[in-house]
Amino acid sequence: MSGAIIFEHEKVGFRRKQECGQPTLTEVGLGAGGHMARSKEIEKCLVCTNVDCASRGSPAMLEQLKQDLAAVGSPVEVKSYLCFGACQDGPNMVLYPEGTWYMGVQHSDIPEIEQHILGGEPVARLTERVDPSLRDLILEILESGMVDI
Amino acid sequence: MAASTVEPILLTKGPGATRQTLAEYVAEGGYEALKGTLAGSPQDVLDVIVASGLRGRGGAGFPTGQKWTFAAKEPGDTKYVVANGGEDEPGSLKDRVVMESYPHKLLEGVILAAYAVGAGEAYLYVNSLYVQALAQLENAIVEATDEGYLGEWIGGSAFSLSVKVQPAPQEYVAGEDTAALELIEGKKPLPREKPPFPTAAGLFGKPTAVNNVETFAYVPSIVRRGADWFRGQGTADNPGTMLFTLPANVRRPGVVELPVGVPLNELIEVHGGGVASGKAVKAVLPGGPSSGFLSGDDLDIAMDRQPLIEKGSALGCGVLRIVEEDQCIVEVADEIAQFFATESCGQCPACVMETSTFGKILGAVQKGAGNLQLLEQIAKVGAFARGKGFCSLISMPVPPLTSAIRLFPDDFAYHIENHACRYQAGG
Numbered sequence: 001m002s003g004a005i006i007f008e009h010e011k012v013g014f015r016r017k018q019e020c021g022q023p024t025l026t027e028v029g030l031g032a033g034g035h036m037a038r039s040k041e042i043e044k045c046l047v048c049t050n051v052d053c054a055s056r057g058s059p060a061m062l063e064q065l066k067q068d069l070a071a072v073g074s075p076v077e078v079k080s081y082l083c084f085g086a087c088q089d090g091p092n093m094v095l096y097p098e099g100t101w102y103m104g105v106q107h108s109d110i111p112e113i114e115q116h117i118l119g120g121e122p123v124a125r126l127t128e129r130v131d132p133s134l135r136d137l138i139l140e141i142l143e144s145g146m147v148d149i
Numbered sequence: 150m151a152a153s154t155v156e157p158i159l160l161t162k163g164p165g166a167t168r169q170t171l172a173e174y175v176a177e178g179g180y181e182a183l184k185g186t187l188a189g190s191p192q193d194v195l196d197v198i199v200a201s202g203l204r205g206r207g208g209a210g211f212p213t214g215q216k217w218t219f220a221a222k223e224p225g226d227t228k229y230v231v232a233n234g235g236e237d238e239p240g241s242l243k244d245r246v247v248m249e250s251y252p253h254k255l256l257e258g259v260i261l262a263a264y265a266v267g268a269g270e271a272y273l274y275v276n277s278l279y280v281q282a283l284a285q286l287e288n289a290i291v292e293a294t295d296e297g298y299l300g301e302w303i304g305g306s307a308f309s310l311s312v313k314v315q316p317a318p319q320e321y322v323a324g325e326d327t328a329a330l331e332l333i334e335g336k337k338p339l340p341r342e343k344p345p346f347p348t349a350a351g352l353f354g355k356p357t358a359v360n361n362v363e364t365f366a367y368v369p370s371i372v373r374r375g376a377d378w379f380r381g382q383g384t385a386d387n388p389g390t391m392l393f394t395l396p397a398n399v400r401r402p403g404v405v406e407l408p409v410g411v412p413l414n415e416l417i418e419v420h421g422g423g424v425a426s427g428k429a430v431k432a433v434l435p436g437g438p439s440s441g442f443l444s445g446d447d448l449d450i451a452m453d454r455q456p457l458i459e460k461g462s463a464l465g466c467g468v469l470r471i472v473e474e475d476q477c478i479v480e481v482a483d484e485i486a487q488f489f490a491t492e493s494c495g496q497c498p499a500c501v502m503e504t505s506t507f508g509k510i511l512g513a514v515q516k517g518a519g520n521l522q523l524l525e526q527i528a529k530v531g532a533f534a535r536g537k538g539f540c541s542l543i544s545m546p547v548p549p550l551t552s553a554i555r556l557f558p559d560d561f562a563y564h565i566e567n568h569a570c571r572y573q574a575g576g
Binding site for chain 1: 501
């Protein structure tokens with residue numbers, strides 16, 4: 001039996017935000033020491049890197065989040081996740097165990113998401129299309145131990 | 150244990166036979182059905198196939214006559230017939246045997262189907278690994294055309310038919326009926342959203358009867374000898390005989406033809422010669438990797454749709470997998486989970502999530518990680534995903550995985566609690 005069918009997804013290139021002229025965490029005032037209390041509620045930022053989300057640039061977003069959060073000493077772990085079941089609306093990210101699900105994330109949204117992770121407000125426009133029943137299922141799977149394997 | 154009485158319909162040359170030649174096929178009544186049919190009407194063929202109760206042998210078990218009637222009733226002059234010999238079900242060899250050894254039975258069945266539904270073109274969709282089958286079918290098409298069974302004005306009637314062979318890729322979803330249609334149309338072999346079903350809008354958007362290779366091969370005998378004769382074997386719900394593929398760990402592996410409803414233990418012990426190692430049967434997957442496990446205590450079950458459904462399993466395409474007493478069910482379940490995670494084509498988000506989640510969970514438990522609560526998520530994820538895919542692959546991993554956990558909880562618990570397998574040295 002051969003492997004899975006490989007799609008010829010459009011290759012989308014994403015530049016790092018600095019290259020796009022976007023502000024860094026330090027520039028928006030959330031450098032080292034800029035965490036707010038709510039950052040304790042988010043332990044992991046799970047980024048889907050399955051086929052569809054990856055084709056829309058999620059691996060570059062994951063690396064950006066990792067790099068930026070590490071640079072400011074955030075304890076939040078940025079991890080790749082296999083699939084949240086909403087490929088058509090990806091890239092998808094879930095903040096665990098806090099529960100925010102970001103859908104249709106663009107690379108330009110990363111600074112705002114980082115602000116949320118570090119204690120700011122959630123980015124409301126990226127949460128509006130989430131299916132509540134799917135979100136509850138995914139959080140239950142994660143809480144059952146999926147997040148640790 | 151006594152063997153069931155069987156009058157072979159397909160494997161008439163007996164086990165291990167070489168290809169049935171055109172002359173041999175004609176000698177046993179081959180192409181008589183076609184000659185008789187051309188004197189009647191397409192409705193006559195539909196009537197006898199409906200009355201026979203023949204069900205599709207590809208796995209779904211849909212009534213063949215009903216499917217053909219749907220296609221026949223659709224308006225329009227352009228219709229198609231497709232014989233699905235993709236045979237990507239792991240371990241299954243029965244379509245290969247039909248195509249390699251009995252190519253004219255398949256071909257006459259396809260011709261009769263085309264006549265019944267009003268099709269002028271037919272395709273034989275053949276797994277590209279089956280080099281012999283591809284060659285035998287091409288040869289059979291030439292022979293049948295030379296004899297006037299194919300081509301224009303067949304037998305002097307107004308019925309014309311051309312048949313083409315289409316090699317099929319070796320991918321699991323490529324064996325799905327609408328994926329086959331996509332490939333024949335020159336596209337990637339990916340399942341289509343249904344409805345519309347192929348009988349209404351199939352190949353090139355036209356009404357199409359797609360059936361498994363084995364299903365077509367019964368048709369000439371049914372048309373020639375009648376529905377009552379066919380119903381003389383098998384069960385009332387699922388008449389006739391069926392091809393079963395016996396796995397490598399019995400003494401006589403291979404393809405056998407037996408009446409539908411043959412007891413599973415007869416299939417294994419009498420026709421397969423029993424487990425080659427002499428070990429006890431721990432579990433059986435009676436219908437391929439998408440059927441639920443049966444425990445070794447349930448081997449007296451009849452190999453038929455309804456009894457197997459009632460046990461949470463499936464007849465599928467009759468390919469058996471036997472798990473022996475010293476094999477770990479976690480290992481088999483993990484293999485199944487990884488198979489579906491790999492073979493999901495990626496079109497349907499719920500399927501990608503479900504199959505990748507199952508693969509991750511089973512992979513972890515197999516390695517001694519995870520927990521029982523995580524295993525409980527399999528049924529919940531399966532329930533969420535049900536009906537959310539274009540094809541049936543989305544529902545396939547759930548029966549084997551949930552039945553494995555239900556029937557053999559100790560195997561899973563041992564992996565999780567001891568981080569090792571109880572059946573392996575040091576486990």
